[in-house]
Each structure stands twice: as C-alpha cells, then as structure tokens.
Amino acid sequence: MSNGILVFVEQRNGQVRKSSLEALSEARRQAPMGKELVIAVIAGENIKSLAARVSKVKPDRILVADNAGFGKYSTEAYAAVLSAAIKKENPRYVFAANTAMGKDLLARTAAKFDAPCASDVLELRPDNGNLLAVRALYSGKCRGVFEFTSPLAFMTLRPNVFALSEAENGQQSPIEDLSVTADKVRAAVAETHAAEGQKVELSEASVIVAGGRGIKGPENWPVLQNLCDVLGAALGASRAVVDSGWIDHGHQVGQTGKTVSPQLYIACGISGAIQHLAGMSSSKVIVAINKDAEAPIFKHATYGIVGDVLEVVPRLTEELRKLNSN
Amino acid sequence: MKIAVCIKAVPDTETKIQLAADRQNIDFTGVRFITSPYDEFAIEEALKLKEKHGGETTAFCLGGPEATDVLRDALARGLDSAVHVCDASFVQLDPLSTAKVLAAAIADGGFDIVLCGHQGSGTDNSLVPSMLAELLDWPQANIVVKLEVEGGSFKAEREIEGAHEIVQGSLPAVISAQKGLNEPRYPSIKGVMAARRKEIAQKDAAALGLAGKVGSAQATMKIKEMTMPADRPQGRIIDGDVDTAVKALVQLLRSEAQVV
Numbered sequence: 306m307s308n309g310i311l312v313f314v315e316q317r318n319g320q321v322r323k324s325s326l327e328a329l330s331e332a333r334r335q336a337p338m339g340k341e342l343v344i345a346v347i348a349g350e351n352i353k354s355l356a357a358r359v360s361k362v363k364p365d366r367i368l369v370a371d372n373a374g375f376g377k378y379s380t381e382a383y384a385a386v387l388s389a390a391i392k393k394e395n396p397r398y399v400f401a402a403n404t405a406m407g408k409d410l411l412a413r414t415a416a417k418f419d420a421p422c423a424s425d426v427l428e429l430r431p432d433n434g435n436l437l438a439v440r441a442l443y444s445g446k447c448r449g450v451f452e453f454t455s456p457l458a459f460m461t462l463r464p465n466v467f468a469l470s471e472a473e474n475g476q477q478s479p480i481e482d483l484s485v486t487a488d489k490v491r492a493a494v495a496e497t498h499a500a501e502g503q504k505v506e507l508s509e510a511s512v513i514v515a516g517g518r519g520i521k522g523p524e525n526w527p528v529l530q531n532l533c534d535v536l537g538a539a540l541g542a543s544r545a546v547v548d549s550g551w552i553d554h555g556h557q558v559g560q561t562g563k564t565v566s567p568q569l570y571i572a573c574g575i576s577g578a579i580q581h582l583a584g585m586s587s588s589k590v591i592v593a594i595n596k597d598a599e600a601p602i603f604k605h606a607t608y609g610i611v612g613d614v615l616e617v618v619p620r621l622t623e624e625l626r627k628l629n630s631n
Numbered sequence: 632m633k634i635a636v637c638i639k640a641v642p643d644t645e646t647k648i649q650l651a652a653d654r655q656n657i658d659f660t661g662v663r664f665i666t667s668p669y670d671e672f673a674i675e676e677a678l679k680l681k682e683k684h685g686g687e688t689t690a691f692c693l694g695g696p697e698a699t700d701v702l703r704d705a706l707a708r709g710l711d712s713a714v715h716v717c718d719a720s721f722v723q724l725d726p727l728s729t730a731k732v733l734a735a736a737i738a739d740g741g742f743d744i745v746l747c748g749h750q751g752s753g754t755d756n757s758l759v760p761s762m763l764a765e766l767l768d769w770p771q772a773n774i775v776v777k778l779e780v781e782g783g784s785f786k787a788e789r790e791i792e793g794a795h796e797i798v799q800g801s802l803p804a805v806i807s808a809q810k811g812l813n814e815p816r817y818p819s820i821k822g823v824m825a826a827r828r829k830e831i832a833q834k835d836a837a838a839l840g841l842a843g844k845v846g847s848a849q850a851t852m853k854i855k856e857m858t859m860p861a862d863r864p865q866g867r868i869i870d871g872d873v874d875t876a877v878k879a880l881v882q883l884l885r886s887e888a889q890v891v
C-alpha cells in the first residue's frame with residue numbers, strides 16, 4: 306500500500322467525533338508507524354487545539370484548514386479542503402467515519418477524483434498490499450467483499466466497529482496549515498438545531514435500549530429512559546412506534562432507520578421483524594424482553610426474558626443501579 | 632420548474648436473501664421488486680413541488696426489466712413521464728458508474744432539481760446522490776426531512792447525528808430524501824389507468840454517449856465475493872419469575888458478556 310492513508314477527521318462545535326478517531330485508529334493499524342503514512346485532515350474555525358486529541362492516535366501529520374469559511378459545514382467547501390489534501394499527499398486511500406458528514410463529503414470528493422467509494426465499511430482486509438472492504442448488503446442480511454482497481458479509493462467506516470486506540474501520552478503529531486480557499490460554494494449550513502431528548506447519539510452509542518409496540522404507549526418512554534440513564538444508553542425505537550407518532554424518526558432502528566452496532570442492544574416489546582433485525586443484528590449482545598415466547602426476536606437474542614416490559618424493565622433498572630452504586 | 636426523480640427498483644424488504652451460485656450477487660429467483668422505500672418520499676416531494684410551483688416531473692430508473700413496474704407505479708402516483716435507462720453493459724455497476732449513467736441521462740434535460748432517496752435499499756450505499764451532484768456540478772443536500780424551494784434557491788433541513796442542519800443553497804441542486812419529508816400518497820385508480828397508457832422512454836448506453844465507457848468492465852469497485860453473516864450462537868431464555876430472571880440477566884451481562 307504505497308502513499309498511505311488520508312483520514313478526514315470530523316469535528317462539530319469544537320468536538321472531534323469519536324468515530325473519526327476510530328477510523329484514524331484503523332488507518333494506523335493498516336498503515337503501521339514508520340512503514341506507511343497516515344495523515345489526518347481536519348477543517349473548521351478555531352480548531353488548532355483539537356490537534357492534541359487527534360495526536361493521541363498517532364497520525365504522522367495533521368493537516369489543519371482553519372478558517373472562518375469552514376466554521377459551518379458545506380459540502381463544497383469541505384470537498385475543496387479534502388481535495389487539496391489529496392493533491393498534496395497523493396494517498397492510496399481516504400477514510401472517514403460513516404456519518405452524515407462523512408458520506409456526504411467522501412462521495413462528493415470521490416466523484417471529483419473519478420475514484421470509487423465504499424460506504425459503511427465493517428472490516429478491512431489486507432490483500433497483497435491493497436485493502437479489501439467488507440460491507441453489509443441488504444441491511445446486513447448478507448455481506449460483500451469489495452476490491453478497488455483504481456490508484457485512489459475512498460471509504461467510510463461504520464462507527465463502533467473499529468477499536469479506538471489512543472496513546473495516553475505521547476508526542477504531538479506535526480501540524481501543517483492547509484491553506485484552501487473554497488471559491489464555489491453554492492450550498493452551506495446556515496443553522497444547526499440539536500435534536501430534542503436524545504442525550505446519547507444512536508449510531509455511536511455503545512448501549513441502546515429500544516422500545517416497540519409492546520411498551521403500550523408513549524407515556525411509558527420514561528420507563529425506558531430510566532434504563533438508558535443507568536446504562537448511559539441511547540433510546541431506539543421500532544418503526545411501528547415511530548409511525549404511530551410515539552417518538553421521532555431519528556430514533557428508528559432498522560432498514561428504513563438507523564443501522565447500529567452497539568455492544569449491548571436491549572429490545573423491549575419489539576417483535577423482531579426482518580426490517581428491524583436488519584438494523585441491529587450486528588450488535589454484540591442482544592437482550593430481548595417480550596411477553597410472547599414465540600416472538601422472532603428471541604431467535605436472535607443472546608439473552609431473553611419472557612415477560613411484561615413494564616414489569617421487567619423497572620426491575621432491571623433497579624438492579625443495574627445497585628450494581629453501579631457498589 | 633423541471634423536476635427529475637431518481638428511483639431504484641430493489642428487492643422487497645421482506646425478501647429472504649440467498650446468494651447466487653457464483654457468490655457475486657444474490658439469487659434473484661422469485662424476488663419481487665419494489666420502489667426503494669426512500670425514493671417514495673422523493674416521488675411525493677416532486678408531486679408537491681409541482682403542485683406548488685407548476686412544471687414537469689420525470690422519473691429516471693437505471694436497471695433491467697424490473698424497472699418497468701416501479702416506473703409505472705411512479706407514473707400512477709402522478710409523475711408526468713418516465714425514462715428507463717437500460718443497457719446490457721449496465722450490470723453490476725458500482726455507485727460511481729451508476730451516478731455517471733444517471734448524470735448523462737439527466738444533464739441535458741434542463742432540470743431545476745433532482746430528487747433522490749438518501750439510500751437505496753439493498754446496496755445501502757448512500758453515495759449516488761452526492762456523486763450525481765458532483766458530476767452535474769450542482770450543490771447538494773442529503774438526508775432531507777424538510778424542503779422549501781423559492782425563486783432559484785432552496786432551504787433544506789437535514790437529519791444528522793443528534794441534530795438537524797438547515798442547508799441553504801441555489802438551484803439547480805440534488806436533494807436526497809429521508810423519511811419524514813412527507814407522507815407518500817398511494818396511486819389512485821385513475822392514476823393507474825392513465826399510467827398504463829403512458830409511454831416509458833428508453834435510453835441505452837449509445838443514446839447517452841456512454842457506449843464502451845461505463846460498465847462492469849470499467850467499474851473500479853468490484854465485488855469479489857458475497858457471504859452470509861455467521862449465525863448468532865443460540866441464545867438463552869432466562870427462566871424464573873421477574874425478580875430471579877432479572878438478577879440472572881444482570882449476572883450474565885456482567886460476568887459472561889462483560890457489557891455492563
């Protein structure tokens with residue numbers, strides 16, 4: 306793999322996204338220090354201080370495009386930054402986290418370079434100096450192993466799948482200014498509104514508690530939210546309850562919602578329809594709580610409790626709270 | 632205004648996926664095709680834009696014979712015309728090649744806006760709309776849940792992790808739809824009848840000036856092999872009354888699974 310890997314590191318409001326650091330960590334594993342270069346690139350306004358956090362993953366260099374024009378996201382402006390970095394470094398691969406921004410930016414930039422892009426990559430396999438990308442197809446019902454036959458290829462890596470490896474202390478990676486002027490910006494973010502209610506972001510959460518029609522009504526979300534709070538979990542939902550207007554679509558897990566891969570997924574009163582399983586079946590541990598012993602979710606669950614969610618979940622919350630306080 | 636909608640014919644979301652013998656694709660035997668779910672929101676938004684601003688709506692579908700039914704369905708919902716982009720060389724296309732073909736089909740049409748779904752069900756790429764925007768040299772907004780178009784510009788609300796972004800930009804533009812953008816209407820009986828009489832235009836590689844330029848041979852991202860995910864090990868139902876079961880579960884989560 307000559308020329309190494311360029312990794313776009315996403316920041317919003319001065320916070321580096323953890324999933325970007327996961328992608329950077331994977332790049333470092335695939336391109337070992339001293340053998341292949343890993344270059345991080347980051348864009349924004351007043352973001353120089355973020356280099357310290359990025360350095361912990363030990364990129365060989367960090368390219369920083371720090372400019373008022375990059376304060377808010379614009380596909381075209383950020384694509385100009387990424388393009389400038391690519392032209393400068395001539396990498397073999399460009400990585401980013403598989404987020405709204407990561408896909409938006411890499412797809413656009415890949416087309417600019419007439420290069421392929423693989424999204425939502427779950428695994429990378431070294432293959433004679435190249436990388437093969439494994440990605441889920443048909444919402445995880447099967448997988449495809451892809452090869453790239455071009456000198457440059459782009460990939461977005463699924464959050465929570467690639468281990469984050471940060472050094473406790475170490476040297477600051479050399480920083481270089483990337484001076485870019487984005488001249489053709491015809492669309493840009495004007496404002497950002499934080500979504501209501503969600504304390505932990507679903508696609509990056511390592512624990513998810515999800516509710517389906519079995520929770521009986523929206524008045525029972527607090528029962529699940531209490532469990533979320535003890536576990537530091539994000540709240541997910543089935544489509545049935547989203548369609549019933551019990552909760553916003555941002556919470557939906559599944560084929561027409563989010564694909565998630567947490568360490569622990571607790572499905573509460575969810576039947577386990579194929580479209581729901583599609584979004585969460587790659588979770589490490591699945592717990593199902595359902596009053597119907599025949600519910601399909603139990604075939605996919607690591608652990609199951611047959612019972613009423615409204616009885617089981619409060620008890621579980623209490624038990625975990627005890628565990629935390631010990 | 633002139634509105635293009637890109638729709639993809641995909642296997643029904645209920646489909647039990649099996650691999651073809653060569654493991655390069657799924658086995659399409661007996662598979663029922665539907666309009667990719669997010670594309671329904673794109674179709675609906677096109678109809679709403681036309682209702683508000685007047686104009687003309689055209690559906691584009693790149694694919695094999697399965698495209699005909701979804702294009703008919705789009706016409707039945709009220710789109711004015713349909714283009715089936717089809718060529719023997721357009722098989723196993725990677726997202727970039729798909730975008731190139733769609734761009735060639737759309738570029739000269741004088742469109743003000745191209746509406747897509749934000750993700751094609753099955754291939755699950757979420758790449759084609761942005762690639763299309765770049766190839767057309769237009770701005771873009773993806774994963775859009777609210778759209779306003781007025782006098783040559785657009786304002787789109789898009790769903791990102793834990794927030795919504797308001798993107799403002801100029802037309803022409805590519806917009807990809809997320810659930811929540813609207814409530815897709817069903818085709819009316821009258822619409823279905825009218826759609827039957829409508830002609831679906833055909834465009835092949837030669838007509839698009841792409842003969843020998845785009846195809847599985849030219850694609851730079853190739854599938855080597857498809858695999859089925861490993862079966863999850865048989866799970867365990869924890870018996871006992873609520874109290875006993877919950878205690879046992881916490882114990883297992885802690886010592887066996889080590890996730891709490």
Ligand SMILES: Cc1cc2nc3c(=O)[nH]c(=O)nc-3n(C[C@H](O)[C@H](O)[C@H](O)COP(=O)(O)OP(=O)(O)OC[C@H]3O[C@@H](n4cnc5c(N)ncnc54)[C@H](O)[C@@H]3O)c2cc1C
Pocket residue numbers: 516517518519520521542543544545546557558559560561562563573574575576577578579580581584594595596597600612613614615644668
């Ligand atoms: C094109 C398409 C896309 C789709 N995309 C998605 C998607 O992205 N995500 C998604 O989730 N679905 C999706 N679906 C819908 C999917 O097919 C199911 O309808 C949906 O997942 C069912 O949601 P549910 O499990 O909450 O409800 P139900 O299927 O009604 O199940 C409720 C469950 O709760 C249990 N229950 C009831 N009361 C209690 C109680 N007191 N205690 C414990 N358990 C109880 C019942 O036994 C039952 O198993 C899609 C469908 C289509 C056609």
Ligand SMILES: Nc1ncnc2c1ncn2[C@@H]1O[C@H](COP(=O)(O)O)[C@@H](O)[C@H]1O
Pocket residue numbers: 637638639640667669670673691692693694726729733746747748749750751752754755756757758759760
């Ligand atoms: N073969 C196709 N024909 C028409 N539109 C397509 C095709 N493939 C992708 N698209 C459009 O691009 C969107 C995103 O697809 P994808 O990038 O494959 O996830 C789809 O929802 C469609 O709007």
